[in-house]
Amino acid sequence: MIAVIPESTPPVIEVNSLRRCFGRRVVVHDVSLKLNCGDILGFLGPNGAGKSTTMRMLTGNLAPSRGSIRICGADLLSNPLEAKRHIGYLPEIPPLYKELTVDEYLKFAARLHGLTGAAIKNALDEVKQRCELGGTGKRLTGVLSKGYQQRVAIAQAIIHQPQLIILDEPTVGLDPNQIQKMRRLICELGKTHAVILSSHILSEVESVCSRIQIMHQGRLVLDDRLDNLKQRNVNLENIFMQLTAENIPALEET
CATH class of the missing domain: 3.40.50.300 (P-loop containing nucleotide triphosphate hydrolases)
Structure with missing residues (x-):
């Protein structure tokens, strides 16, 4: 609908x-x-x-x-x-802190956008599901593949539910399989x-x-x-x- x-x-x-x-x-x-x-x-x-x-x-x-x-x-x-x-923004060079875990980085991004308390956990759970980042929360962003780093970068851009x-x-720099997944994610984001x-x-x-x-x-x-x-x-x-x-x-x- x-x-x-x-x-x-x-x-x-x-x-x-x-x-x-x-x-x-x-x-x-x-x-x-x-x-x-x-x-x-x-x-x-x-x-x-x-x-x-x-x-x-x-x-x-x-x-x-x-x-x-x-x-x-x-x-x-x-x-x-x-x-x-x-506004949610993903620049060409993703703004990642590679010494932080995925969860640490996304919580930091959420706080920068004014989220507090339970809202941070809810936003983190939702954005990780949406960007298919399940199982990466405790991993350092710096050791992730380029495709997953791009997903983390998009997650930080949408964690505060911008319009x-x-x-x-x-x-840029993704392999063909990663490109197809990224395109599907963009199409999904474009619905809302x-x-x-x-x-x-x-x-x-x-x-x-x-x-x-x-x-x-x-x-x-x-x-x-x-x-x-x-x-x-x-x-x-x-x-x-x-x-x-x-x-x-x-x-x-x-």
Whole structure:
């Protein structure tokens, strides 16, 4: 059964005319986006397209030069603590403390997100089940396989049950079996959360995402639902190569 979202419920994330300048150079130019629970956005672009800068702004790690970001109705700039309560973030390099056991690390992450007492144990049990980490609680994170380390990293991102999950290259370095398990986990998370997935692997995006955005030279050059592209028989790899060709005008200066 698909949950019905009341009309009064704000989007999980709403971004309007986001811009970032370094000196006179515009590196992100008027990016907008809106996602609800159940949306999985594939956020694509070649190296240097402005994806990393945009993701740093969406997670509150870099202030925009202009524009607004609201997370579950809370303004990320004027009310960052409230907005960040709703964000779970897995950066490309997982933020693991490898000298801690899985349980120690996840309890630490839970406390950082404001959980206390019995809520920590309940959250720990739930997230370990969801991320298939049973039996790893007493093991040091540093001795786990790359696949399990990625699962622990996702577990820390969702232990506080955020509505927005942002994943940056979550399958880098995984073997084919681990990649398939990670993709299934992302699809499962996408049923009850809004997910932003940044990846260079187009087949991965096609397999898990419902919506696509492509950036090139700081601008959004495509924003569409994946099923719309499929209905038009548009090949994602072909359109990516066409839209990110080097002959698109360079970034402007202010």
